[in-house]
Amino acid sequence: xxxxxxxxxxxxxxxxxxxxxxxxxxxxxxxxxxxxxxxxxxxxxxxxxxxxxxxxxxxxxxxxxxxxxxxxxxxxxxxxxxxxxxxxxxxxxxxxxxxxxxxxxxxxxxxxxxxxxxxxxxxxxxxxxxxxxxxxxxxxxxxxxxxxxxxxxxxxxxxxxxxxxxxxxxxxxxxxxxxxxxxxxxxxxxxxxxxxxxxxxxxxxxxxxxxxxxxxxxxxxxxxxxxxxxxxxxxxxxxxxxxxxxxxxxxxxxxxxxxxxxxxxxxxxxxxxxxxxxxxxxxxxxxxxxxxxxxxxxxxxxxxxxxxxxxxxxxxxxxxxxxxxxxxxxxxxxxxxxxxxxxxxxxxxxxxxxxxxxxxxxxxxxxxxxxxxxxxxxxxxxxxxxxxxxxxxxxxxxxxxxxxxxxxxxxxxxxxxxxxxxxxxxxxxxxxxxxxxxxxxxxxxxxxxxxxxxxxxxxxxxxxxxxxxxxxxxxxxxxxxxxxxxxxxxxxxxxxxxxxxxxxxxxxxxxxxxxxxxxxxxxxxxxxxxxxxxxxxxxxxxxxxxxxxxxxxxxxxxxxxxxxxxx
Amino acid sequence: xxxxxxxxxxxxxxxxxxxxxxxxxxxxxxxxxxxxxxxxxxxxxxxxxxxxxxxxxxxxxxxxxxxxxxxxxxxxxxxxxxxxxxxxxxxxxxxxxxxxxxxxxxxxxxxxxxxxxxxxxxxxxxxxxxxxxxxxxxxxxxxxxxxxxxxxxxxxxxx
Numbered sequence: 043x044x045x046x047x048x049x050x051x052x053x054x055x056x057x058x059x060x061x062x063x064x065x066x067x068x069x070x071x072x073x074x075x076x077x078x079x080x081x082x083x084x085x086x087x088x089x090x091x092x093x094x095x096x097x098x099x100x101x102x103x104x105x106x107x108x109x110x111x112x113x114x115x116x117x118x119x120x121x122x123x124x125x126x127x128x129x130x131x132x133x134x135x136x137x138x139x140x141x142x143x144x145x146x147x148x149x150x151x152x153x154x155x156x157x158x159x160x161x162x163x164x165x166x167x168x169x170x171x172x173x174x175x176x177x178x179x180x181x182x183x184x185x186x187x188x189x190x191x192x193x194x195x196x197x198x199x200x201x202x203x204x205x206x207x208x209x210x211x212x213x214x215x216x217x218x219x220x221x222x223x224x225x226x227x228x229x230x231x232x233x234x235x236x237x238x239x240x241x242x243x244x245x246x247x248x249x250x251x252x253x254x255x256x257x258x259x260x261x262x263x264x265x266x267x268x269x270x271x272x273x274x275x276x277x278x279x280x281x282x283x284x285x286x287x288x289x290x291x292x293x294x295x296x297x298x299x300x301x302x303x304x305x306x307x308x309x310x311x312x313x314x315x316x317x318x319x320x321x322x323x324x325x326x327x328x329x330x331x332x333x334x335x336x337x338x339x340x341x342x343x344x345x346x347x348x349x350x351x352x353x354x355x356x357x358x359x360x361x362x363x364x365x366x367x368x369x370x371x372x373x374x375x376x377x378x379x380x381x382x383x384x385x386x387x388x389x390x391x392x393x394x395x396x397x398x399x400x401x402x403x404x405x406x407x408x409x410x411x412x413x414x415x416x417x418x419x420x421x422x423x424x425x426x427x428x429x430x431x432x433x434x435x436x437x438x439x440x441x442x443x444x445x446x447x448x449x450x451x452x453x454x455x456x457x458x459x460x461x462x463x464x465x466x467x468x469x470x471x472x473x474x475x476x477x478x479x480x481x482x483x484x485x486x487x488x489x490x491x492x493x494x495x496x497x498x499x500x501x502x503x504x505x506x507x508x509x510x511x512x513x514x515x516x517x518x519x520x521x522x523x524x525x526x527x528x529x530x531x532x533x534x535x536x537x538x539x540x541x542x543x544x545x546x547x548x549x550x551x552x553x554x555x556x557x558x559x560x561x562x563x564x565x566x567x568x569x570x571x572x573x574x575x576x577x578x579x580x581x582x583x584x585x586x587x588x589x590x591x592x593x594x595x596x597x598x599x600x601x602x603x604x605x606x607x608x609x
Numbered sequence: 610x611x612x613x614x615x616x617x618x619x620x621x622x623x624x625x626x627x628x629x630x631x632x633x634x635x636x637x638x639x640x641x642x643x644x645x646x647x648x649x650x651x652x653x654x655x656x657x658x659x660x661x662x663x664x665x666x667x668x669x670x671x672x673x674x675x676x677x678x679x680x681x682x683x684x685x686x687x688x689x690x691x692x693x694x695x696x697x698x699x700x701x702x703x704x705x706x707x708x709x710x711x712x713x714x715x716x717x718x719x720x721x722x723x724x725x726x727x728x729x730x731x732x733x734x735x736x737x738x739x740x741x742x743x744x745x746x747x748x749x750x751x752x753x754x755x756x757x758x759x760x761x762x763x764x765x766x767x768x
Contacts, residue, residue, distance in 0.1 A: 086736060098621070101620055104651055105653070107651065144656075152711075234714070237658070237715060240655065244658075245659065248659075254656050
């Protein structure tokens, strides 16, 4: 048996995720993903008015506030068969895309790029050479020698203070860091620029949602934004034009910086196309509805089995029985009372039963969802592959751009199959972001055109029947498929389950003891130094893990929360 | 002058929500001058950069585990605050400490930061504060008001 490594918690993520690996001969031979916090917030919802559920669910997590709000109203609307006015769909679609763009930029630059980029090496970069390299790749205005000089000075001063702050937990100088000082300087400059640009996406959410981080404008049946083009207090032409300006700035950055950086980093780390595939069954749902019923969507979704794009099965509409009937969750390896086999979310139970960490028994608070009894990977890679399989032209275009850029830098041809990997998930996230930024612009145009027609409707009033009804609301969130499942009796919630993206990806072994996507992706992952398991972090971070509902208590006595324990 | 009062925490975990409950009460009971921005930050992080940037004074209200008896109120100011934030104090890896560090990197850090904390009695699932912590709510709000008043901002009660 090899060495056992425990990483608890995995750094730079939301919530408490513990990863255990057995390492033998420099490679991972066994892996376990364990959610270390109980996620039972659904129980709070029991007995509540379904119209209020979204205000509660958006408190599940600090990163995914809007997505839980959206999925929740959709679940109740699905149960009521309630149509949503076009303006409301467009406004929601803009919030969804702006949030996704924000999330993807922050994930790449601020939460995961430092697994690949050595900030301290950037201090040795030559600004002139960096500018030369940058200008050969993109026409971005922030790529001048002057800019890189400034960044170097600023970074030097920051590092000179001895307090690395957000850079404290990096594995600087690790042998797996392969970028030249110039590429490191380039990426660090864009890291700083990204801090600025992500605010624009957040501003769009703030204006449309009335507030962030918790939007106020949703309602079961539509949105609460009155549209009156001549009023100061509501959605005015002036506000809509400000949004358009931010969209254009975001588009410039995403296409000329983010897509290019991902391609460049991908080319320098092309060996990482060999690691991290894991589960290649991919599930995504369609999103950005274009009609009041939710039967036509700007972005298609579906299911791909065993990495074969030809096997793509579309998911066509809100409440599609193919999706609704395919989802189950097992608690065989999770700290809940079980024994009933995998259960459909309408019948889902969340009764805690904590044991110790048992390698072959229960070891996680995360349940194990399956789609037609198989684990599935969700997230940008699943989204992009399903959109390519569905012949979605914008996705195909941006994917080809990335593959061509990587190919020309690495002097080889990169096939689509290279995406089934750790670095492939980063590439797919950037492609998804470019598609979303174009779509944000389109939804803005659709909203303007619809208002110009004289349609100012934003809300259909929900009416609850006396008996029992149930509904599923799904949303293709930044991290992948999010579904909320609600059962309503006499106008009150009688069951509620949220199957979140990280539940799919961080799933423990399922009813048939098959490992989940993180666990499978870690097998054969290289580990040069078990004391500094950077490579494990790379693969786990590529999924953009977010274990919702972590507590947020400050603990002054806890000197070191992040521990790497080598057993 | 720009002063930000930021309440943080998860309102689904009983006393964890004390920071949010404090700013809710503050907004409900008092008229806020334009210089004072009161934010319900929930458990968010990077989303708060825009609101926290370039603040002259930042007052944070949060649940704090300091090993003192439940419902104890603590206040940290000046040199105590950086020490408090130096280690990862929150299970949120991209938490408030990272937002503040990022503001330093961007040269937009607040002129002063004060933390008002309450020791939680329970972090169990639920949307209500425990009675012991709930009883402290007026005093916590009072502390925020006196901080503001020391900065020249006297809040008038809503009628």
